[in-house]
Each structure stands twice: as C-alpha cells, then as structure tokens.
Amino acid sequence: ILFLNDNVLVPKNFFFKDKLNFADIGASSITDNYKLLDYNFLELHLFEPDLRVLDSYYPIKKNINLYDMGLWSKKTNKNLFLLKNQAASSLFKPNLSILEKFEIGTLQYKIKKIQNVKLDTLDNLKKNKIFDFIKIDAEGSDYNILLGGKKMLNSTLGVQVEIQNIERYKDSALYYRVLEFLHINGFEMFIYNKEFWTKNKNHNISTNFQNVWSDVVFFKTDDFLASFLKNKSKNYRLLQVKKIIFLMIFYKLHDSAYSYLLTMKNKKIISNNDFLNLKKFILKNIKLNIII
Numbered sequence: 250i251l252f253l254n255d256n257v258l259v260p261k262n263f264f265f266k267d268k269l270n271f272a273d274i275g276a277s278s279i280t281d282n283y284k285l286l287d288y289n290f291l292e293l294h295l296f297e298p299d300l301r302v303l304d305s306y307y308p309i310k311k312n313i314n315l316y317d318m319g320l321w322s323k324k325t326n327k328n329l330f331l332l333k334n335q336a337a338s339s340l341f342k343p344n345l346s347i348l349e350k351f352e353i354g355t356l357q358y359k360i361k362k363i364q365n366v367k368l369d370t371l372d373n374l375k376k377n378k379i380f381d382f383i384k385i386d387a388e389g390s391d392y393n394i395l396l397g398g399k400k401m402l403n404s405t406l407g408v409q410v411e412i413q414n415i416e417r418y419k420d421s422a423l424y425y426r427v428l429e430f431l432h433i434n435g436f437e438m439f440i441y442n443k444e445f446w447t448k449n450k451n452h453n454i455s456t457n458f459q460n461v462w463s464d465v466v467f468f469k470t471d472d473f474l475a476s477f478l479k480n481k482s483k484n485y486r487l488l489q490v491k492k493i494i495f496l497m498i499f500y501k502l503h504d505s506a507y508s509y510l511l512t513m514k515n516k517k518i519i520s521n522n523d524f525l526n527l528k529k530f531i532l533k534n535i536k537l538n539i540i541i
C-alpha cells in the first residue's frame with residue numbers, strides 16, 4: 250500500500266509492556282503485513298476464512314494471531330464464494346453484468362468453489378480483545394462488518410476500509426453507507442486512495458477513468474477522542490495518545506499527528522512533559538522521511 254510508512258522510528262520502551270492491537274479483516278496477502286511485523290509492541294490479528302490464504306501464514310509465529318473465520322453484522326454461517334482471483338473472493342456473488350463493462354473482465358471473478366464459513370461480530374470479540382486499529386478489505390462485506398462492531402468502535406482509534414462506487418458484488422453496500430456510518434461513530438476521513446478501471450481502448454493519456462473502489466483511512470476526531478479520554482486514568486490517556494500518534498505516523502500523517510497532540514495538551518489529556526516527548530517523536534520521524 251503506497252501510503253504506508255516503510256519505517257517508523259520508535260523510541261526504546263515507547264509502549265513498555267503494552268501492546269497495540271491491529272486487526273486485518275480479509276487478510277488475503279501476507280505482504281501487506283510485513284511492515285507491521287517489525288514492531289514487537291504490535292499484535293496482529295488476522296481474520297481470513299479462506300483456508301487457501303490462511304495456510305500461508307502458519308510458518309510465521311511472531312506477533313500474529315490467526316482466526317479461521319470471517320466477520321459479519323451478526324453471528325451466523327454464510328457461503329463464501331471462492332473465486333479464480335483469490336483476493337476477490339467474497340460473501341457476495343460477483344455482479345457479472347456490471348463487471349463485464351470494464352476491461353478487467355469477468356474471468357478472474359469466476360466462482361471456483363463455494364465454502365460454508367462461520368462468521369462472528371467484532372462486538373462479540375470485544376469481550377476478550379479491543380482492537381486499536383481495524384483494517385477491512387472484505388470485498389463488499391465491509392459495511393456489514395462495521396455494523397457488527399458498534400461497541401468495539403467506541404474504543405478503536407482508526408479504521409482502514411475498502412469502499413466501492415459500483416456494485417461489484419450483488420446486493421453489497423456502496424460507499425455512502427460506510428462513510429455515513431463512520432461519521433456518525435466519531436471518525437473523520439484522512440486518506441482516500443482511489444482505484445480506477447478502464448472500460449475500453451478509447452482513451453488517451455489525459456482521460457479520466459471511473460473510480461471503481463477506494464481504500465480509505467479514518468481516525469477518531471480529536472474532539473471525540475479527547476472527550477472519550479477525559480475521565481480515564483492518566484496512564485490510559487497517555488497510552489492511547491501514543492497509539493494514535495504512532496498510527497498516524499505509520500500512515501504518513503505527520504501534520505495531523507502534531508495537530509492531535511496539540512489538542513490533547515490543550516484539553517489537558519496529557520501533561521506538558523508528555524507533549525514535549527511526543528513532539529520530539531513526531532519531528533524525528535518527519536526528518537527521517539524527508540526525500541530529496
């Protein structure tokens with residue numbers, strides 16, 4: 250993913266013995282998570298009901314928790330459509346009448362097998378674990394997964410989700426439902442990484458192609474986060490601020506990280522001394538990532 254930071258310079262004992270829990274729902278590729286494995290304070294929670302993918306993770310033990318199930322708006326079982334292009338497999342059937350309008354074609358969306366899978370909700374998992382950041386790439390199921398995580402999202406700092414502008418999968422939710430849901434639950438958009446598809450050969454270098462889907466990154470608004478942390482313990486407040494600052498730097502949101510830090514200081518969520526230490530952390534990473 251192009252908008253991620255290759256290397257965040259983290260001070261020794263930045264989190265002490267605390268962990269940052271990062272959930273990847275629809276973890277179809279190990280390569281997307283290699284960067285995260287470098288941080289010993291980060292626990293990866295990978296959800297993938299497609300056993301073709303899950304098997305590839307088993308040789309790797311470090312920082313990884315594997316869940317051979319999917320997530321949904323309620324606890325249930327559903328059919329998973331395993332497609333020729335594994336990464337495009339979905340709980341929804343491919344919408345071939347839409348897909349055939351694009352040059353990408355329908356061959357990679359051919360159903361190879363149908364597998365019945367168990368599904369649970371984020372809120373049911375909340376009893377044992379709170380996810381600080383949730384990445385969802387579930388090929389049309391992203392909205393349904395969010396619906397099952399309203400309680401979890403109260404404590405979640407950020408979300409990366411795939412939204413679709415066309416109905417690639419039959420009866421799957423379009424972009425506006427995801428955007429509205431996250432806005433209502435205290436999140437604001439920071440990154441909008443668009444994917445464009447061509448429909449035919451009749452174009453030139455300046456043609457604007459249709460935006461079919463996008464990866465979008467959200468974080469809790471600074472006011473929402475400050476309000477949530479206001480009555481928490483001093484140690485918990487500092488830990489959560491450290492987590493969101495790290496995550497923002499990981500997504501190269503340096504100026505936003507500093508803006509959040511100022512808000513947390515001004516609203517007395519963290520001390521002035523903690524503010525100065527975290528400011529140094531941000532500035533070091535800005536210098537580290539300067540490209541000439």
